Amino acid sequence: MLRKFFLFATLPLIAACSSAHNEKKITDTDSTAVAAVEAKIEAPSPAYLIIPGKSIGNTRLNENLDSVMDKLGRPDKSDAAMGSSFHTWFAKHDTADYQTDIFAHHNYDGKHDDISYVKVIRVTSPAFKTAENLHTGLAIQDIARHFKLNHVATYTRGADSLKVYYDRQAGISFEIDNTGKCTGITVHQAGDSTMTYLSLYPDRKRVDIKK
Incomplete structure (x- = not known):
């Protein structure tokens, strides 16, 4: 709590300095100060840590699905066909709440x-975070600072569109809404191209990307 108070308390001062010296370039000292503030951000607990190409929280890639269900309980929705299955858990079993897929x-x-x-593995709750403190709700620009993003798909529902960007080599994908904010984070095997064709949005229509 003290760290958060310190950070918010210093924001007005930083803004004032920026206004007074709006022609000043960022120096090495400035960069060091920013890095020091970012270093104070606490890493999420293992139960909420997103590790690209490996896991989200206590659920790991290539884990036996039966083991996952023992931990998460019975899913709220399931669909299976041809050896594949898709399962969804809603927070508090409320379809309007955050979900894990x-x-x-x-x-x-x-x-x-x-x-x-x-x-x-896909999550929509901002409680899940990467080691860089990336989570849903952030702008795509914040995410692009840490991952090499490629636009692989767009899904529409009426006038609403959802774009999916992924870093194939890292094994992580981000869905971005019309406002440029992240609404979901997905982890898959590093180097896997599954996200270029797998649709996690059955209520949306996929639109081909113009090259």
């Missing part, structure tokens, strides 16, 4: 054909 499928490798493995 998991896409899973069987490997059919002849060894564990009966096991469905987690391949994609």
Whole structure:
């Protein structure tokens, strides 16, 4: 709490200095000060940490789906076909609240054909954060400072559109709404191109991207 108070208390001072010296370029000293403030941001607890290409909170990629359900409980919505399945959990079981989505499928490798493995994890709650303190609600510009984003899909519903950007090599995707804000974060295997064709929005129409 003290850290947050210190940060908010210094904002007016920083703004005043900026106004008085609006022609001043950013110096090494300024950059060091900004880095020092950012370093004070506490990392999220493991239960809310987003690790690109690996996990979100306590749910890991390639984890047995049965194990996930033991932890999260019975999903509020499920859909399955051809060895793949999609499951949704709503906070407080309220469809208007934040949600967690998991896409899973069987490997059919002849060894564990009966096991469905987690391949994609998506969250909409801002409580989940990356080590860089990135979470839903932030602007795409904030996210682009830390990841190499590529626009891979656009999904529409009436006049509303949702754009999906992903960093394939990192294994993370971000959905951006009409205002330029992030509304969902997805983790998938690093180097996997699944997000270029997988739709997590059954109520929306996919629009091809013009190259």
